[in-house]
Amino acid sequence: MRTRSLLLTGAHRLAILAYVVFALFPLFWLLKVSVTPNDLLYSEGVRMWPSRMTFEHFNFVIAHSAFPTFFKNSLIVAGATAVVVTILASLSGYALSRFSFRAKYWIVALMLITQMFPLVMLVAPIFKMLSPLGLTNSLTGLVIVYSAFNVPFATFLMQSFFDGIPKDLEEAAMIDGATQFVAFRQIILPLTLPGIAATLGFVFTAAWSELLFALMLISGNDAATFPVGLLTFVSKFSVDFGQMMAAGVLALIPACLFFLLIQRYLVQGLTAGAVKG
Amino acid sequence: MASIDIESVRKSYGSFPVLHGVDLEIKDGEFIVLVGPSGCGKSTLLRMIAGLEEVTGGEIRISGNRVNDLAPKDRDIAMVFQSYALYPHMSVADNMSYSLRLRKTAKEKIASAVGSAAKKLGLDPLLERRPKALSGGQRQRVAMGRAIVRQPKAFLFDEPLSNLDARLREQMRAEIKKLHADLKATSIYVTHDQIEAMTLADRIVAMHGGIVQQVGTPLELYDTPANLFVAGFIGSPGMNFLEGRYVVGGGAGAAGEGAGIRLSDGTVVPVAPRAGLAPDAAATLGIRPEHVVIAENGMLEAGVDLVEPTGFGIILHLSLHGLPFKIFTLDRDALSAGPTVRVDFPQKHLHVFDEAGNRAD
Numbered sequence: 001m002r003t004r005s006l007l008l009t010g011a012h013r014l015a016i017l018a019y020v021v022f023a024l025f026p027l028f029w030l031l032k033v034s035v036t037p038n039d040l041l042y043s044e045g046v047r048m049w050p051s052r053m054t055f056e057h058f059n060f061v062i063a064h065s066a067f068p069t070f071f072k073n074s075l076i077v078a079g080a081t082a083v084v085v086t087i088l089a090s091l092s093g094y095a096l097s098r099f100s101f102r103a104k105y106w107i108v109a110l111m112l113i114t115q116m117f118p119l120v121m122l123v124a125p126i127f128k129m130l131s132p133l134g135l136t137n138s139l140t141g142l143v144i145v146y147s148a149f150n151v152p153f154a155t156f157l158m159q160s161f162f163d164g165i166p167k168d169l170e171e172a173a174m175i176d177g178a179t180q181f182v183a184f185r186q187i188i189l190p191l192t193l194p195g196i197a198a199t200l201g202f203v204f205t206a207a208w209s210e211l212l213f214a215l216m217l218i219s220g221n222d223a224a225t226f227p228v229g230l231l232t233f234v235s236k237f238s239v240d241f242g243q244m245m246a247a248g249v250l251a252l253i254p255a256c257l258f259f260l261l262i263q264r265y266l267v268q269g270l271t272a273g274a275v276k277g
Numbered sequence: 278m279a280s281i282d283i284e285s286v287r288k289s290y291g292s293f294p295v296l297h298g299v300d301l302e303i304k305d306g307e308f309i310v311l312v313g314p315s316g317c318g319k320s321t322l323l324r325m326i327a328g329l330e331e332v333t334g335g336e337i338r339i340s341g342n343r344v345n346d347l348a349p350k351d352r353d354i355a356m357v358f359q360s361y362a363l364y365p366h367m368s369v370a371d372n373m374s375y376s377l378r379l380r381k382t383a384k385e386k387i388a389s390a391v392g393s394a395a396k397k398l399g400l401d402p403l404l405e406r407r408p409k410a411l412s413g414g415q416r417q418r419v420a421m422g423r424a425i426v427r428q429p430k431a432f433l434f435d436e437p438l439s440n441l442d443a444r445l446r447e448q449m450r451a452e453i454k455k456l457h458a459d460l461k462a463t464s465i466y467v468t469h470d471q472i473e474a475m476t477l478a479d480r481i482v483a484m485h486g487g488i489v490q491q492v493g494t495p496l497e498l499y500d501t502p503a504n505l506f507v508a509g510f511i512g513s514p515g516m517n518f519l520e521g522r523y524v525v526g527g528g529a530g531a532a533g534e535g536a537g538i539r540l541s542d543g544t545v546v547p548v549a550p551r552a553g554l555a556p557d558a559a560a561t562l563g564i565r566p567e568h569v570v571i572a573e574n575g576m577l578e579a580g581v582d583l584v585e586p587t588g589f590g591i592i593l594h595l596s597l598h599g600l601p602f603k604i605f606t607l608d609r610d611a612l613s614a615g616p617t618v619r620v621d622f623p624q625k626h627l628h629v630f631d632e633a634g635n636r637a638d
Contacts, residue, residue: 168362171329174349175356176376176423190366 027252034058034245041241057246066221067247070229075254077139077225078207081146085154085203086196088147093158094184098167111152119149123216136217142225145217146207154199161195162188197262204258208251226251279340279430279463280305281326286335288321288487295321296487298335306461312474313484313510319467320435322484326465327433328352339430350379355424356433359440361416363408363423370395370404373422380427394422397456414445421453425460434466438473450476471511475499483507505634508563514592514603516628517569519562521546523554523629523637538562538629541598544577548627553637560637561630566592566605568626575619584612593618 033041034057036050044050061067096104126145127136135141165188173183189196211227218224221232226247233244281303288296296318303309311319324330326337328349337344344352355376363372370391377387395401398418408416417437424432434453438446454477457464468474474481475495483490483498483506491503502508508516521538524545537545538560546562554560579602583594591611593604595618604611604620631637 166360166362168358168360169364171327171349172356172358172362172423173364173375174329175327175354177350177379179348179350182379187364 030245030248030252033241034249036242038242057242058250061243061246061250065243065247066224066232067226067229067250069221070224070226071250073139073223074208074226074251077142077146078204078254080139080143081150081207082200082204084143084147085150086158086199088151089154089158089199090189090192090196092151092155093160094162094188096155096159097162098170111155114149114152119212123212126213127216130217137219137223139223141217142214142223145213146203146210150203150206154203157199157202158192158195161192161198165191201259201262205255208255281431281463281465282336282338282341283322283326284336284338286322286325286332286337288318288325288330288333294487296325296333299489301482301489301492303463303465306463308457308464308466308477308479309482310466310468310474310478310480311482311484312468312471313490315469317484318487319469319482319484323356323433323435323465323467326431327354327356353430354433355427355429355431356435357420357424357437359436361408361420361440363416363419365408368405368407369400369411369419369422372408372419373400373426376423376427390426391422394426397425397459398422398452413441414449417441417445417449421456425456429462431463431465434464434468436468437466439468439470446473453477471513475511481511483510485510501636502563502628503636505561505563505630508628508630508636512565514566514605516563516565517597517602518630519546519564519597519600519602521560521562523551523556523558523560525550525556540577546576546622546627547624548629549624551629551637554629554631559632561634562622563628563630564622564626566603568623569604569606570621570623571604571606571608571611571614571618572621573619575621577621578617578619580617581614584614586612595620 032049035053035055036044037052037054037056040050040052095101096108130136130141130145133141135144169187169191170180170183173187174180178186209227210225214225214228215231218228221229224232230244230247230251233240233247281301283299283301283303285298285300286296287294287298299318299322301309311322313319321330325332326339328344328347328351332345339352339354364375367375373391373394374387377390382390391404395404398421400415400418400422403411403415403419408419411419417440420437437453438449441449450473453466457477466473466477478495480492481495481498482492485506491498491507493501498507498511502511502516505518509518519538519540521540523536524539525536535547536550537547539545540562548562551560577597579595579597581593582596582601585592585594590605590607591609593606593611593614595602595604597620604618629637
């Protein structure tokens with residue numbers, strides 16, 4: 001019996017390990033290529049780690065390419081989108097969760113419909129709309145477009161978090177002397193921090209890695225975001241894999257930092273103890 | 278503290294009515310219990326007084342002032358929720374002081390109010406804890422503490438004890454009663470537990486189907502229930518009902534010159550004459566299980582289905598004319614009851630209800 005359960009535990013762990021290796025292998029490859037010197041890239045065959053390591057790609061990317069500009073642009077666009085979307089989604093998610101109003105059904109249906117068709121269809125009309133407004137080739141234009149696309153999903157996400165908070169808490173606050181807005185700000189919002197963190201993280205990563213609209217709406221390096229920037233490492237005759245991968249590794253850093261920052265809010269169970277459980 | 282007046286208050290959700298015109302005058306300092314089965318509208322009425330539900334029709338006045346359109350925060354009432362509804366991100370002390378902080382009360386005043394409430398409820402050692410680190414009973418106390426730190430015009434309780442185990446419930450029930458004796462606060466308490474209703478109330482409001490069935494002291498409801506619903510709801514085990522016809526004088530048979538209820542098998546149970554009943558009218562006879570007497574030469578014979586010893590007494594489940602019938606007795610001899618027993622109904626404990634289910638006197 002004991003050996004059987006030990007075996008099962010072992011098999012369980014092994015299965016998890018296999019999955020983790022499978023999922024993280026591309027990341028490992030990214031890192032590996034980024035530290036492989038150019039002369040070894042094609043000459044060593046398939047190896048798990050190059051015989052000689054170098055940071056020259058990183059040096060080049062940081063010092064001699066436009067990558068710092070791309071990086072800064074991406075940070076601005078993704079950060080602003082995440083903040084704008086989270087604020088809007090918190091308010092609309094709260095409304096959908098707590099109030100009943102006449103057009104609720106149609107609003108929800110419309111938001112779902114926006115999630116249904118492929119974005120490619122919208123590239124041309126959006127370009128046509130933004131162009132006369134002077135919002136092409138501008139970070140503001142990107143923030144607006146990304147926000148518009150992310151608000152519906154983020155609203156549903158926030159709504160589900162609000163649904164998880166018992167209505168009694170607001171009612172208790174209102175009887176204690178709070179207005180509905182004060183109750184929202186002082187009681188409900190602090191309890192929704194995990195939801196806000198999740199939404200921030202989700203929208204940030206979505207905006208951080210968006211390529212299609214960035215490519216269509218931005219021309220030139222000044223307003224390019226990093227996914228667009230990565231393409232500058234592809235030239236007509238060759239692809240500079242080492243530098244591209246080094247840029248990729250650098251681009252992972254903010255996403256990692258961001259998740260490190262919010263991970264403590266992602267831990268669920270903050271509402272435990274509110275009501276009988 | 279304040280009086281609360283409820284005048285023909287109605288509530289509907291869409292076109293679905295849940296309260297059909299409730300009238301109630303609650304005196305300053307009175308402890309009122311709203312009791313009834315789930316869905317009878319008692320919680321809705323409480324939430325309307327609190328301002329959490331809109332009033333469809335009628336008027337609610339607190340201290341004589343119409344509050345129909347006032348927000349909950351402007352009504353100056355406190356409420357204890359069934360789920361306790363403690364703020365999980367605040368310590369016990371912060372939970373209790375939240376209402377005072379919202380009112381910008383001075384710090385020293387808050388500290389002394391929280392201190393004295395905590396002392397009253399034995400929460401002193403728990404003040405720094407978060408709700409999730411508390412047991413069910415402790416959370417319940419914090420919810421009470423949150424209500425008593427400020428002196429509101431009235432306390433509203435929405436089934437505050439129904440999440441506790443039986444022992445704790447008994448203990449908190451006694452504490453609530455002591456607290457009320459101490460604070461003399463106008464209180465409205467919603468419960469479906471008739472023991473809580475009987476023990477706590479100055480007056481009970483029995484509700485059913487959105488209509489107030491009877492308002493009175495606990496003993497009034499027990500001794501003279503206004504209708505079949507109240508008779509069946511108050512008391513445990515519930516009252517026994519037997520269908521029959523009201524007979525007077527010559528038609529009474531065994532009743533001789535007096536009045537009686539003739540049961541389906543022809544037995545006539547003598548009752549005091551009821552002016553409200555016409556001869557031969559359909560009537561329901563009611564008697565509480567604790568008032569039925571087992572007697573060797575009793576008037577009726579009943580089969581014994583089940584014997585339930587409760588320790589304190591014994592509940593006998595009988596079938597009388599094929600209908601379930603219960604007896605509660607303290608006599609341990611009942612444990613060894615045979616397949617049938619003979620029972621008698623003492624006249625002074627009999628209740629008679631007319632065809633519409635209302636009490637006939």
